[in-house]
Amino acid sequence: MSATWLFASGKGGVGKSTLSACLAVLLARAGHSVVLIDADLGLRSQDLFLGLENSIVYDLMDVARGGCPLSDALAEAPSLPNLHLLPAAQFVRAKDLSADRLKKILSLLRKDHEFILIDCPAGLERGLRNVLNAGSKLQTVLVLTPDDLSIRDGERVISLTEEKKLPRPLLIVNRLQNNLIYEKEMHSAATIASLLDLPLLGEIPEDSACTVAQLRHRLVIDYECPAAEALKRISRRLLNEEVPLPNFGTKKPSFFHRWFAPVLLEAKKTDSRINE
Numbered sequence: 001m002s003a004t005w006l007f008a009s010g011k012g013g014v015g016k017s018t019l020s021a022c023l024a025v026l027l028a029r030a031g032h033s034v035v036l037i038d039a040d041l042g043l044r045s046q047d048l049f050l051g052l053e054n055s056i057v058y059d060l061m062d063v064a065r066g067g068c069p070l071s072d073a074l075a076e077a078p079s080l081p082n083l084h085l086l087p088a089a090q091f092v093r094a095k096d097l098s099a100d101r102l103k104k105i106l107s108l109l110r111k112d113h114e115f116i117l118i119d120c121p122a123g124l125e126r127g128l129r130n131v132l133n134a135g136s137k138l139q140t141v142l143v144l145t146p147d148d149l150s151i152r153d154g155e156r157v158i159s160l161t162e163e164k165k166l167p168r169p170l171l172i173v174n175r176l177q178n179n180l181i182y183e184k185e186m187h188s189a190a191t192i193a194s195l196l197d198l199p200l201l202g203e204i205p206e207d208s209a210c211t212v213a214q215l216r217h218r219l220v221i222d223y224e225c226p227a228a229e230a231l232k233r234i235s236r237r238l239l240n241e242e243v244p245l246p247n248f249g250t251k252k253p254s255f256f257h258r259w260f261a262p263v264l265l266e267a268k269k270t271d272s273r274i275n276e
């Protein structure tokens, strides 16, 4: 039995690549056979996340065009023989990958691997549409940040999945800030999930460890930090374990609250000046 999750968003920069790389590694570390497909054609990034930037010979488009066998393009992750990357091509555009070819690649991968994670391009254009057209066995994971633009763009991704008759997406809300939610400045993950009528797969807090990890070409799950904890909870949920959600913003923040309170105070003063 194989599962295929595709990580999508309307707005770019919401964390799809970070999350899909980390979850692929966590599932592989849990002993499963995993393939991560970098479908963000022209904007390859997953080779850097997995430390494979010097080992890429063939890519997804080479396989799609019949230029090499699938096995030649699967790059093995360092010290994780059960995790492979199918890298994105660098010099093509997302529309160059046809849904039919991707469908064939997915059905070949499903024979030998338990989990396939697809890091999709942002936006609602051909790139995402081609991936969504690649068959009914796809489970979309919609990644959003808690702002209205991201939510609005997310609604359009949901409509696309409805159009393609795919299962309702699972929702991950990334970059949540406890103190801002508590102060009702930011939507909570539960609010967004009920607004969009989607099951909530995970909540990930804003965490500067993500930036540090990226600068060092490492994965944030290898640091002891709140984002790593959140990702580990999500990976267990993907394996059908029941893991409670943290419900960020429901508890009174202590240290962070004091830290951000002056910013909110200043914002309120500015707002009332503008409204005068």
Ligand SMILES: Nc1ncnc2c1ncn2[C@@H]1O[C@H](COP(=O)(O)OP(=O)(O)O)[C@@H](O)[C@H]1O
Residues within 6 Å of the ligand: 009, 012, 013, 014, 015, 016, 017, 018, 019, 122, 174, 175, 176, 204, 205, 206, 207, 208, 210, 211, 214, 227
């Ligand atoms: N929870 C988080 N806290 C802080 N920064 C984050 C978080 N998640 C992702 N980021 C940062 O956001 C940026 C965009 O992430 P990325 O995974 O490339 O997004 P996408 O693939 O959706 O474009 C990166 O610099 C990443 O380190």
Ligand SMILES: [Mg+2]
Residues within 6 Å of the ligand: 016, 017, 018, 040, 045
């Ligand atoms: Mg990306």
